[in-house]
């Protein structure tokens with residue numbers, strides 16, 4: 001941790017800041033600069049100690065800035081856990097060396113439509129079936145999902161096809177019901193900082209697929225993962241799904257593919273890319289799916305619908321089953337060059 005004093009800070013103020021540090025039983029290294037003084041804290045402190053010390057120092061009027069030099073997450077960090085994490089679900093491995101494709105409609109709308117989408121997912125060679133039963137919609141008047149009926153459809157179609165299933169859970173009280181019906185719990189972008197939900201999902205012991213909030217910095221994303229991990233649940237998969245765009249008239253979100261190598265460096269958790277929400281436009285999904293593979297992602301989640309024009313949510317970004325199958329073919333051709341199995 002580095003504490004930068006204000007220009008012209010008095011000797012008393014510098015000593016007072018150093019004393020606050022030393023009172024925690026750690027060394028304070030006073031570093032005089034050209035126009036201001038910095039104080040270094042070389043000792044490694046726990047997350048709680050750092051937060052507490054940062055708050056105490058930030059409150060001092062002659063302190064200009066307190067900077068943490070090490071990352072605030074621990075269980076998610078590669079520094080403390082160098083080996084890659086692999087998440088296994090129904091015989092599917094999610095993690096480095098495997099490119100896992102999750103496909104299916106944005107929402108589960110009916111048994112027939114969902115079964116049709118699932119058959120197309122299976123025939124294409126993708127291994128995980130997605131579909132929302134609880135939909136976080138911007139408008140309360142938009143289709144909200146089939147709720148429990150959607151969960152029942154997910155369970156039946158998962159069993160009938162043998163595909164692993166994933167669906168979003170929006171509230172802590174629904175974690176139990178959702179966990180009984182599907183293999184993977186999805187925490188949506190809007191819920192990334194719903195801490196009671198993260199804790200409950202962590203306690204369920206089920207694999208948790210955590211989507212990055214549209215304006216979440218990497219530290220906040222990994223601290224959200226830390227909430228799940230700290231419940232003793234190591235089965236966490238991260239998902240980049242696009243961040244707030246500069247120009248919404250072209251894309252729904254800006255797919256931040258650069259975050260893939262950043263995450264790979266700083267965390268051992270698998271990283272999936274969602275080019276559907278990441279662009280919002282069906283014809284941009286294929287190029288970004290290929291780019292995700294090249295960037296080092298461990299897989300993708302892609303929305304597909306048998307009849308996108310009549311989809312009850314996100315039709316504009318949904319691939320037709322044929323386009324989904326073509327995407328799978330192209331990815332399979334690319335995989336050997338990137339060194340991943342499909």
Ligand code: PEP
Nearest residue numbers: 106188189190211241277
């Ligand atoms: C979804 O996967 O359908 C979804 C709502 O995604 P996100 O949380 O990324 O917006």
Ligand code: MN
Nearest residue numbers: 106303313314
């Ligand atoms: Mn969607």
